[in-house]
Amino acid sequence: TKITNHLPTAELQALDAAHHMHPFTDDAALARKGARIITRGKGVWLTDSDGHEIIDGMAGLWCVNIGYGRRELAEVAARQMEELCYYNTFFQTSHVPAIALAAKIAQLAPGDLNHVFYAGSGSEANDTNIRLVRRYWDVKGQPQRKVIISRKNAYHGSTMGGASLGGMSGMHAQGGLPIPDIVHINQPYWWGEGGDMTPEEFGIARARELEQKIQEIGADRVAAFIAEPIQGAGGVIVPPETYWPEIQRICDEYGILLIADEVITGFGRTGNWFGSQTMGIRPHIMTIAKGLSSGYAPIGGSIICNEVYRTVAESGEDFNHGYTYSGHPVASAVALRNLEIIEDEGIIDHVRNVAHPYLAEKWKGLTEHPLVGEAQLVGLMGSIALTPDKERRARFAAEPGTVGYRCRERCFANDLIMRHVGDRMIIAPALVIRPEEIDILIERAWKSLDECY
Ligand code: PLP
Numbered sequence: 415t416k417i418t419n420h421l422p423t424a425e426l427q428a429l430d431a432a433h434h435m436h437p438f439t440d441d442a443a444l445a446r447k448g449a450r451i452i453t454r455g456k457g458v459w460l461t462d463s464d465g466h467e468i469i470d471g472m473a474g475l476w477c478v479n480i481g482y483g484r485r486e487l488a489e490v491a492a493r494q495m496e497e498l499c500y501y502n503t504f505f506q507t508s509h510v511p512a513i514a515l516a517a518k519i520a521q522l523a524p525g526d527l528n529h530v531f532y533a534g535s536g537s538e539a540n541d542t543n544i545r546l547v548r549r550y551w552d553v554k555g556q557p558q559r560k561v562i563i564s565r566k567n568a569y570h571g572s573t574m575g576g577a578s579l580g581g582m583s584g585m586h587a588q589g590g591l592p593i594p595d596i597v598h599i600n601q602p603y604w605w606g607e608g609g610d611m612t613p614e615e616f617g618i619a620r621a622r623e624l625e626q627k628i629q630e631i632g633a634d635r636v637a638a639f640i641a642e643p644i645q646g647a648g649g650v651i652v653p654p655e656t657y658w659p660e661i662q663r664i665c666d667e668y669g670i671l672l673i674a675d676e677v678i679t680g681f682g683r684t685g686n687w688f689g690s691q692t693m694g695i696r697p698h699i700m701t702i703a704k705g706l707s708s709g710y711a712p713i714g715g716s717i718i719c720n721e722v723y724r725t726v727a728e729s730g731e732d733f734n735h736g737y738t739y740s741g742h743p744v745a746s747a748v749a750l751r752n753l754e755i756i757e758d759e760g761i762i763d764h765v766r767n768v769a770h771p772y773l774a775e776k777w778k779g780l781t782e783h784p785l786v787g788e789a790q791l792v793g794l795m796g797s798i799a800l801t802p803d804k805e806r807r808a809r810f811a812a813e814p815g816t817v818g819y820r821c822r823e824r825c826f827a828n829d830l831i832m833r834h835v836g837d838r839m840i841i842a843p844a845l846v847i848r849p850e851e852i853d854i855l856i857e858r859a860w861k862s863l864d865e866c867y
Contacts, residue, residue: 450463457851476705480846501743527717532713562636563636603649603651613655624639672699677704685792698718711749769793800817
C-alpha cells in the first residue's frame with residue numbers, strides 16, 4: 415500500500431519506527447511510544463494525523479517565520495523546477511536565483527556585509543566559516559591564527575565543524591569533539607550562573623573571559639570569536655546589556671574576526687532584520703539559514719564583509735570549498751520570495767508591535783506562576799526559567815523525567831509546541847502570530863505549567 419496521510423496513525427508510527435532514525439532522539443524509546451505524525455500546517459497551526467489542531471510555539475525549528483501553508487512559495491518552487499531545477503555555481507557559471515538572492519541579502523544586511531557564500535544549512539554555513547576565517551588569515555600572512563573561540567552551551571550545528579563550534583556538552587561527549595583549535599568560554603547566563611553579581615557586573619565578567627582567553631592563547635593565534643547574538647537552542651538566553659558592547663570592544667582591540675551566528679536571530683525574529691542590529695554589534699561574518707527561506711526549502715549561507723571577501727577572493731587562488739547545493743536554484747528562488755513577503759507584508763513591524771507590549775506583558779505574567787522564575791523575551795523569541803525556589807534562583811536538574819521534560823510533555827498533550835532546554839521552556843512562534851493566537855498560546859502554557867506543578 416501507498417504510504418499517505420490517510421493511513422491510520424498506528425500504522426504510520428510503526429513504519430516510522432521500522433525505517434526512520436530520528437535526529438537528537440532516543441529512537442528506541444520513541445519507537446515504543448510512537449512519533450506524533452504531523453500532516454498539515456497553516457499560519458501558526460499544525461494538524462496531526464488524529465486531527466488535533468496544535469499551536470506551534472516554535473515555528474518548526476525556529477524557521478517557519480512567515481507561517482505554514484503559503485501557496486505562493488509552492489508556485490515559485492514549481493516554476494523554478496520547471497525552468498532550471500539545478501545548476502551548480504562552481505565552475506565559472508551562475509544563475510539568476512542565486513544572483514538575485516545574494517543581491518537581496520546584501521541589500522538587507524547591515525554595514526558592508528555585501529557578499530554571500532551559500533550552503534545547504536546552518537551547520538554547513540558554520541563549516542564554511544571555519545574554512546573561510548582560516549583561509550583569510552592564511553592569505554593575510556598569519557597562518558598561525560587558527561583558533562576560534564566559542565561559548566559553552568552555544569549551538570552552531572551538528573556537523574563535525576558545527577558541533578565543535580557549539581558548546582553542547584552532550585554532543586561533545588558522543589563524538590570526539592571538538593576538533594582541534596576550537597575553544598570555549600562561559601556563557602552569559604545570569605539567571606543560572608550569575609551568583610551574587612548583578613546582571614551588569616556578570617555581563618562584563620563573562621565578556622572579559624574572552625579577553626582572558628585571547629591573552630592565554632596569544633592574540634596572534636586567535637582567528638575569530640563566534641556567538642549567537644541571543645543563544646537560541648541553549649535556552650533563549652538574553653545576555654545582560656553590558657555583555658555585547660564589551661565583546662565588541664575586545665574583538666576590535668585584538669583584531670579578532672567576529673562571527674554572528676544569525677541562524678535563529680536573522681530575518682526578523684528579534685524585531686530587526688538581524689539580531690546583530692538588535693544587540694548593537696558589527697560582525698565581519700553572519701551565519702544564516704532557517705528564516706532565510708522560512709523553512710520552505712533547505713538553504714543557508716555566510717554573509718561576508720568586504721575586507722574578508724576581498725582578501726580571500728583576490729588571493730589569486732581558488733577557495734577550495736563548496737557544496738553541490740551551494741545556491742540551489744529552487745531554494746534560492748523560494749528564499750528570495752520569502753524575503754519579499756517579509757518586506758511586503760511588514761512582518762518585522764508586526765513582530766515589534768505584537769511582541770511589545772502584547773506578548774511581553776503576558777509572557778512576563780507567567781512569572782506569577784509558582785514554577786516560573788524569570789521570563790525573557792526579545793522580539794518573538796522568549797524563555798522562562800523553571801525553578802523550585804525563585805528567591806535563590808535555584809535550578810531543577812536537567813535529567814530526563816524532571817520538570818522541564820514533564821512540562822514539555824504537558825504542552826504537547828495540550829496541543830502546544832513549546833520546547834524545553836534543561837530547566838528553561840522556550841518559544842519562537844511564526845512571526846505572523848496574531849494577538850488572539852498569543853492568547854491561546856499563553857492559556858495553554860499556563861494550563862501545562864499547572865499540570866506539572
Ligand atoms: N546555528 C544556530 C544558531 C542554530 O540555531 C542552528 C540550528 O538550530 C544551526 C546553526 C544549525 O543549523 P542547521 O540545523 O540548519 O544545520
